Structure formats: C-alpha cells, structure tokens
Amino acid sequence: xxxxxxxxxxxxxxxxxxxxxxxxxxxxxxxxxxxxxxxxxxxxxxxxxxxxxxxxxxxxxxxxxxxxxxxxxxxxxxxxxxxxxx
Numbered sequence: 021x022x023x024x025x026x027x028x029x030x031x032x033x034x035x036x037x038x039x040x041x042x043x044x045x046x047x048x049x050x051x052x053x054x055x056x057x058x059x060x061x062x063x064x065x066x067x068x069x070x071x072x073x074x075x076x077x078x079x080x081x082x083x084x085x086x087x088x089x090x091x092x093x094x095x096x097x098x099x100x101x102x103x104x105x106x
Contacts, residue, residue, distance in 0.1 A: 028045055031037040036051035094100045 028037060031051070032039050032045070036048055036054060037045045038048050040046055091100070
C-alpha cells in the first residue's frame with residue numbers, strides 16, 4: 021500500500037473523505053469545514069505575527085528615544101560634558 025493510499029484511507033476512516041465506487045475520493049462536509057477552520061487559523065496566526073513584529077519595532081524605537089532623551093538631560097544638567105559632533 022502506498023503512502024498516498026494510506027493517507028486517503030485514513031481520511032476516509034476519519035470521515036473527511038468518502039470513497040466512491042469508481043475508486044476515487046470525494047470530500048465530505050466535515051473536510052470542507054476543517055479546511056475553512058485551518059484557513060481562518062492560518063490567517064489569524066499571520067496577523068498575530070505581524071502585530072508582534074510591529075510591537076517589537078515600536079518598543080525598540082521607544083527605547084532608543086528614551087536613551088537619547090536621558091543622555092540629553094544629563095548633558096543639559098552638566099553631569100556629562102558636551103559632545104562635539106564631527
């Protein structure tokens with residue numbers, strides 16, 4: 021028995037596919053619902069990943085600006101000498 025036939029037969033056993041008399045397979049409504057759920061979950065996972073990436077970016081940018089602000093405050097208070105650029 022080939023691997024493909026084994027997979028198809030297991031899908032028949034789980035109720036996702038129906039074996040037709042001609043030896044071909046047809047999807048059951050359960051399979052279509054499973055595929056739709058997978059599609060929705062994959063889309064949500066992609067959105068979550070994109071949101072996490074943007075949150076990390078903005079957090080990093082906030083840290084950089086906070087450090088620059090603190091450095092400027094220390095220079096302005098005279099706790100650090102003035103920096104010469106170029």
